[in-house]
Amino acid sequence: MTSHDHTPNVFDPATAANPYPMFARMRASGPVVQIDAPTAYNPTGSATWLITGFAETVRFLKDPRFTVDASAIHPDAGVFGHSAEGGAQEQSFLGAKTMVSVDGAEHTRLRGLVGKVFTPRYVETLRPRIQALTDALIDRVQDSGRMEVVADFGYPLPIQVICEMLGVPPTDMKQMQVWSEGLSDHANPQPEVLRDFSAYVMQLIAHKRARPGDDLISGMIRLEEKGDTLTEGELMATVGLLIFGGHETTSNLLSIGILTLLDHPEQLAGLKADPGRIPAAVEEILRYNGPVFSPAPRYAREDVELGGQQIRRGDVILAALGSANHDERAFTDPEELNLARELNRHVAFGQGVHFCLGAPLARLEGEIAFETLLRRLPGLRLDVPRDQVVWRDSTQLRGLKTLPVAF
Template identity: 40%
Template sequence: MFSYANLDLSSPEFKKNAHEIYKQLRQNEPLLEIAMPDGQRAWLSTRYDDAIQILKDDERFTKNLQSLSPEDYSAIMPHKEMDLISKQMLSSDPPDHARLRSIVSKAFSPQMIEDMQNEIQRITDDLIDRIQEKGSMEIIADFAFPLPIIVISQMLGIPENDHYLVKKWSSDFIESANNRDKLKEAFPSIQAFGRYIDELITERRKHPGSDLISMLIQAHDNRDRLTAEELSSTIWLLIVAGHETTVNLIGNGLLALLENPDQLRLWRSDPALAQPGIEELLRYYSPVEIATSRWARHDFTWHGKNVRKSDLIFVGLAAANRDPDQFENPDRLDITRKKNKHMAFGNGIHFCLGAPLARLEGKIALSTLLRRLPNLRIDTTSEELKWRSGILMRGLERFPVTF
């Protein structure tokens, strides 16, 4: 039988063929051992029910590398930089997780986000005004990237001039995540990001505002519910989680619709379909291909495989989202799909905090693009579309269109 042991989950080639490979894995090898380039022992899980089990199981799996293996934690990078990327909710287990999440969760309630509708619409229209006369654009750079970074930066109070710096630092991290060698290479970028966040905190302490960073500083200074490391790390997480993912929802979502003209016509014919439509786009080309890593807390046997303490577990969210045991005709894009409990935002205690914001941004972005640019099509004269490298995400490198 063909061996998948050397699959490089981070390569654009894997992303291109991923759904074919997932289909075979779900049937034949639902827990696949992967050889990681940095030598870590790792597993890829591809079934829907298994994904739910892993994401809900805090007994067998941990998100906190420092508690599991302090030596590994210290060996990757100096503590200051390791703390920056890991003293936040997504890398924490109970009970710290609930404390860290509750401090920010009020700012992401569905009502607070709904109140941002007009502002997101204004930013979207403004971006389209800038390119409408041109007749062509590169969706990622001209539209999908600026929209979410402007929105999250407004929430956090990050100056517009700094958006491109923040983008570079976030991308450097995302591309290196889960590979210790690459993480070491990304060290200067992580260090610069940390210094920038320190400066933001100092500045906002002098001039507090109504933004999220000022609110987090208050939580640290007044009630002492957040350590200094957790404060910086939480700001870091909100910046990174808040834009790369949504860029991919907009890019991948538009691609799926342009590849499926019947669904595109349907979306345009009935604005109410944007609601189930965005859920289907999240399922079909999931922006987060693989949930962030978990480590096994101890040895156990599963699907006949011996998982050992400290092994890395990749939860294939994109694979789970095409599991035929859960979704009828999983490879078909159907924006009217009724039963759609997709896993694009994860599951369990780490379920995406920004989901209401991401859904709203995705809906406004795609509906406005399709309404204002009726002749939108993929620019076939340009280069072939290519998926970006990196394990965690699915997103296009460049996406040229004409209209």
């Protein structure tokens, strides 16, 4: 791998808390820049490119000349660039194909099956239950006047919601949280966690086949029985993806969102005074300080010109969503948090056919969480000095390790 001395290390955990000055410098040198990437992102040693511009990100994420399926370019590569040979991958949700790791007809089929049971209309029916779960979490801490946002709220709320949707027994939710921690960096998942989590998912599916309920897993099994088939591997991979994807980014959105609001007290006060602005505030938090560094890497199917750069077949391309969302060419005063921002066409959920299926659920959970926290926790404030807030050192997902608050 060649070294690009002028290129900052975008995977450096030290930049996790505030990558935006680095992104601004990169945009100044062009909307598409060559970078060094860890082997997990680029197992073949091809050139790796990072897209920093908004227009280029939108164009790239909608362009069929780029594929998420590494094996379409490099036959020996597995999902997400992982080797397909043996190991824990074989029987794991990272080792089988999901709607995140394929394109074209396969993607349409897999996404269509999940989309039939995971609809925006269905998500809206969850509102009362999400509200009840939110209130129950706040009830536990209300009298103490203190809370650790990540452990007491940000993590438990989304994991409870997705586990109930999928029909995971309440007694298993704590274990899900432990496994998720071990899988939070997809580029370097812990093999034993991958194996145990995948074995659990297989048991859960077998249980649902024997005793179906009105949950999403039973719904996918019913679709399968109508002849719209998901293979056992695809079903396992999809359930794993939903458990993981259904809470990880949302939990990061909640904790980052609270920190962002505490960093902007005037805007926080305005939001308390007018809770009707919370849906727009969720969109602006997603734009201003979103939880995802980049969607899954894509691979060039052919030689392509993008953003003034010549990209070769097999090259790896990542889209820095946070950089696109701070592009001066696309947003007025992008470095300013503006909770009343109009026409907020951010790309925090991606674009194109791989647009995040869980976006309606993340938005709903964000709206309910922020509204309830602001209403029920008066005088909300940080309970540690600002420079003691610690970010997680994951390359793919941005999130906080802890966020102690008082009220």
